[in-house]
Amino acid sequence: MPNCPECTAREKKKIIVKYEEETTEEDRGRDDLYKLFDTIEIPMKMDSATKHFICKRCGLYATREQVSDIRYKLSQKEKTREDKHDDYLEWWSKSKKEKAEN
Template sequence: MPNCPECTARERKKIQAKYEAETVEENRGRDDLFKLFDQVEIPMKMDSATKHFICKRCGLYATREQVSDIKYRLNQKEKTREDKQDDYLEWWQKSKKDKELD
């Protein structure tokens, strides 16, 4: 059964907030966070009559295609935010290097 994309995203946000509150910045690792993310399991139920998946927690009702579509969109949102952070980090490190050269 697929995990509910909405609930999973919400749960991950909570885990991330907790992780960032408990772990000092230099000890944080993306892999550690992803390992925690992998533990999130909110399986949906299959309604065999309508071939739809139902989330008991949030009430999401969707076909397999819709579930993967929502999941994809939520992932994209996450990715864009991370990419922006990476860009910023890169820019920052580069500007630091430039400063050291001067």
């Protein structure tokens, strides 16, 4: 059964907040975060009569196509945010290097 995309996105946000609270900036790694994301398990239930998936937690009711559509949209949002974060990191490490050189 697929994980509920909405609940998974919410859990990911919580994991990120917790991770950033507990881990200093130098020790943070995206792989660690992905490992934590893999532990998320919010499987949806299949309603065989209507061929819809139901999330017991948030009540999302969707077909397989809709589930992957929602997941795709949420991952696009996340990507944009990560790209911005990368830009920031790049800027940050560059400015640090420049500071060290001066």
